[in-house]
Amino acid sequence: MRIEKCEINRYGKLKSYSADFGAGINLIKGPNEAGKSTLVDALTDALFENPKTTRKEIKARTSWGSEQDFEINLEFESEGLTYTLSKDFESGDISLLKHSSGETIEDRKRVDSLVAGSLGLSNKEVFLATACIRQDEMARISDSPEAIKDRLEALITGGKEEVLASRAINKINASIKALTKDGPKNKGEIPKLQITRDELKYELDKAKREIDSTSGNRAKLREIRSNLARVVEELKVKSLQSENSRRALLVEDRVAELEDRFGDLKSRINIVERSEQIVKKLREEIAELPIIDKSDLKIAEDQSVKIEYLETKKTSTESEVRELTERIDLSSPSFAIKLMTILSLVSSGAAFYWYKFTGTADVNFLIGSGAAIALFSICAFIWWKRNRNCVEIKTQHTLKKARLDEMLEDIKAAQISIDTVLDKYDFEDVESLRRSFERRSELEKEIKNELHRYDEHLSDKSLKEIEDELREVTRDLAVESEKCRELKIYSMKPDELAELENSVKALESGKKKLESDLITIERHLDYDESGIEHQASIEERIEEIDSLLARKNRRLQVLEKTRDFIEKARKDVLKSTLQQLDDETSQILGEVTSGRYSKVRFDRQSLRFEVYSSEREDWVDPQGNLSRGTVDQLFLAALLALVRIISEEKHPVIILDDPFVTFDEQRRNNALDVLKRLGDRYQIFLLTCHDHYDGLTENVIQLA
Secondary structure: OEEEEEEEEEEOOEEEEEEEOOOOEEEEEOOOOOOHHHHHHHHHHHHHOOOOOOOHHHHOOEOOOOOOOOEEEEEEEEOOEEEEEEEEOOOOEEEEEEOOOOEEEOOHHHHHHHHHHHHOOOOHHHHHHHOEEOOOOHHHHHOOHHHHHHHHHHHHHOOOHHHOHHHHHHHHHHHHHHHHOEOOOOEOHHHHHHHHHHHHHHHHHHHHHHHOOHHHHHHHHHHHHHHHHHHHHHHHHHHHHHHHHHHHHHHHHHHHHHHHHHHHHHHHHHHHHHHHHHHHHHHHHHHOOOOOOHHHHHHHHHHHHHHHHHHHHHHHHHHHHHHHHHHHHHHOOOHHHHHHHHHHHHHHHHHHHHHHHHOOOOHHHHHHHHHHHHHHHHHHHHHHHHHHHHHHHHHHHHHHHHHHHHHHHHHHHHHHHHHHHHHHHOOOOHHHHHHHHHHHHHHHHHHHHHHHHHHHHHOOOOHHHHHHHHHHHHHHHHHHHHHHHHOHHHOOOHHHHHHHHHHHHHHHHHHHHHHHHHHHHHHHHHHHHOHHHHHHHHHHHHHHHHHHHHHHHHHHHHHHHHHHHHHHHHHHHHHHHHHHHHHHHHHHHHHHOOOOOOOEEEOOOOOOEEEEEOOOOEEEOOOOOOOHHHHHHHHHHHHHHHHHHHOOOOOOOEEEEOOOOOOOHHHHHHHHHHHHHHOOOOOEEEEEOOOOOOOOOOOEEEOO
């Protein structure tokens, strides 16, 4: 078989994938998690899996988030003919199109048969154990020995699967098990016959004993009838007494229950009437209080708080205004400063005009003029400075005075709001208004609570209904009290009643036992009369079972000997094929290990193998004696040899999922040489994430 093309939809990581493959070695490269193992699973399911399967592990391979199950299409060539294999795991449809004739096969058994014939491998188990070699799973040869041995046997004998020795042995073992099984539930034919024989022997011994006891049974029958009559009479008396005592106890319980109900109803009526009086009184009190709007109360309280705050601020602001008034007086330029400034200005002007008109400027004149100018400058600066301070203080005084006026206006407006609310409800102050509002709220809450208590005691009933119920309970109490007086003579304590009932139960049990014994004795007497015939019948049945047991044991011996002969013949049949497997595996292992290990032998029963070590000069078990890499090389050689032998002249696809990770460089190159040689006969898929195999083949498929 050679796969030419695959189309995979909604399968794990391969949501929509297609690839073309060539003859010989196909190198499939991709990093981890790229979908290499997914591709292997998809190809395996396409070749072997039933699309109608409902197994969870198969359905779970559908791509995450997909609303439909996966589908796979394979185009392959076999013996010069091209086919297209389609499997839809959503609809369960399967088809195989033969391109040369256009014929489409939809019968699953025919399709599976043609695919298996093209592969040369009969089933999925053999394929996975030989031609599909996954990383870290090369030891699968020992996981499926029976399937592989069946295939090897079929090659030698040319037999069909239904007549293989393993199946014949399994059928013989099933027949032996059907004869000899001795489990707790389902027993074989021989154990069942032995149990039946033992039961019949017991019945035979019992029949013999019972025939000898006829006279004793008749005396016992008279005694049982006498005791039964006495027990029946005593049971009648005590049953009547027990029944009346139970009735008396039930009536007493009923009276106690009615008394409790009477007290409860009476108490509820009293509470309800008292609640009605309280509610009436509260409503009378609340009717005298005005209904105050909560928003009006809030306005009055807010304005009252505002006035208190503004009064405080007004006092401090008035103090500041008075202080600023005093500071204005103190910061104004004094009369002396003003006079000195004017005089110094006049002196400076006179000196200027004198000089201008006379032109005279002696030293004394200059000194006097300079002193006048300096005095003027100083006095003018002091005047300007004080005047500036005074202006600033006046500005502050004006602002504070305006703020004070605003406060007075706000206080007046707030007081008007308060007076409006107080006049509305006819109260003298806010405190009285608040107390009235709070009192009304308290009264409303008390009325609500009392009404709630009232409703609780009414329990969704009216007062009249409760009173009617009280009258009914009173009437029932009178009736039950009368019954209680009538049954008083039967009244007893609960422990005394329990003792009486136990006595009744004991009498009933004794009565049943006596009745059962009576029936048994009567049957024994009837049986004793025909006991001799019954005894002969049992003895005849025992003889029949003994004869049947002898035949079953002879058949068991024949089956066991037949099984032993078939197993011996099977070993002889497999001997030559397993010798060929030894030779093929030895040759491949010698090539891979450069001749270091070149002898391998398989166990004829378990297919486990040993390797000859020239260093130890003995055969060794690979596990625990050889390196991990050498063990993997041994398994690879064995699997490749098995593929060639099992597939005969067919050329199945070989899948290698990075099997050389534990090989050193030399042995990896040797293994690749073997693959190149096998590539002339087989199509090989080599999956890897490494670059070791670059240049090995032109057929390279990249996985993202």
